Amino acid sequence: xxxxxxxxxxxxxxxxxxxxxxxxxxxxxxxxxxxxxxxxxxxxxxxxxxxxxxxxxxxxxxxxxxxxxxxxxxxxxxxxxxxxxxxxxxxxxxxxxxxxxxxxxxxxxxxxxxxxxxxxxxxxxxxxxxxxxxxxxxxxxxxxxxxxxxxxxxxxxxxxxxxxxxxxxxxxxxxxxxxxxxxxxxxxxxxxxxxxxxxxxxxxxxxxxxxxxxxxxxxxxxxxxxxxxxxxxxxxxxxxxxxxxxxxxxxxxxxxxxxxxxx
Numbered sequence: 057x058x059x060x061x062x063x064x065x066x067x068x069x070x071x072x073x074x075x076x077x078x079x080x081x082x083x084x085x086x087x088x089x090x091x092x093x094x095x096x097x098x099x100x101x102x103x104x105x106x107x108x109x110x111x112x113x114x115x116x117x118x119x120x121x122x123x124x125x126x127x128x129x130x131x132x133x134x135x136x137x138x139x140x141x142x143x144x145x146x147x148x149x150x151x152x153x154x155x156x157x158x159x160x161x162x163x164x165x166x167x168x169x170x171x172x173x174x175x176x177x178x179x180x181x182x183x184x185x186x187x188x189x190x191x192x193x194x195x196x197x198x199x200x201x202x203x204x205x206x207x208x209x210x211x212x213x214x215x216x217x218x219x220x221x222x223x224x225x226x227x228x229x230x231x232x233x234x235x236x237x238x239x240x241x242x243x244x245x246x247x248x249x250x251x252x253x254x255x256x257x258x259x260x261x262x263x264x265x266x267x268x269x270x271x272x273x274x275x276x277x278x279x280x281x282x283x284x285x286x287x288x289x290x291x292x293x294x295x296x297x298x299x300x301x302x303x304x305x306x307x308x309x310x311x312x313x314x315x316x317x318x319x
Contacts, residue, residue, distance in 0.1 A: 122176050122280070130293060130301045131293070132192060133192065136189075140154075140202070155186060156246075161234045165230065165234070166282060169282075171282070172234070176188055183254040183270075255268070
């Protein structure tokens with residue numbers, strides 16, 4: 057626990073530092089010119105697997121501006137675990153269905169001005185899509201917190217959730233509203249839920265005019281995190297508690313800490 061607290065405090069400290077990177081405009085322009093000239097030739101020699109890898113990295117880079125605080129990351133983790141705990145009796149929870157349910161929950165949370173999920177959703181082939189949600193699920197599967205097919209909490213996932221139950225009580229309005237949305241929509245099949253969401257109207261975060269999801273342009277942002285000052289309620293968790301949870305839920309961080317101390 058001491059190592060966990062030390063690393064959590066380090067994470068909080070690093071998060072408060074200001075970046076000091078200054079780029080030389082001439083160097084940037086020169087580098088881009090070289091990239092334009094050699095890009096086509098390199099692309100012709102790439103394998104299909106390498107192209108897919110590059111495309112994924114490009115998609116991640118496109119949204120690299122979207123950064124979350126330790127608190128926001130921890131809440132996304134905790135609420136996702138609680139959501140999957142509620143869905144335990146449902147046997148058809150795949151990534152498509154989970155994504156649409158999380159979208160509906162986050163949409164409802166923002167209508168109540170709640171600081172709940174902080175995933176970035178934008179218009180893609182099957183409607184609202186979230187890179188950071190997919191990344192979180194992949195991490196949970198790799199760390200043994202979730203099973204893949206169907207998506208379910210493992211024993212480790214239940215233990216992790218149990219240790220932080222005081223932050224996501226059933227009586228909390230954010231959790232109660234989430235449960236109501238899940239009760240309404242969880243009986244839909246994955247494809248039926250996709251089609252239902254696809255036809256919905258939504259007022260994008262920070263905008264005033266509703267738009268139809270199906271008719272929105274590609275990559276149109278639908279939902280983003282909302283600033284703390286615009287929220288009327290949030291889950292009871294301090295920054296240090298959030299950082300501690302992130303450390304405990306990510307064994308790679310602890311392994312790196314111990315390895316560093318051995319050298």
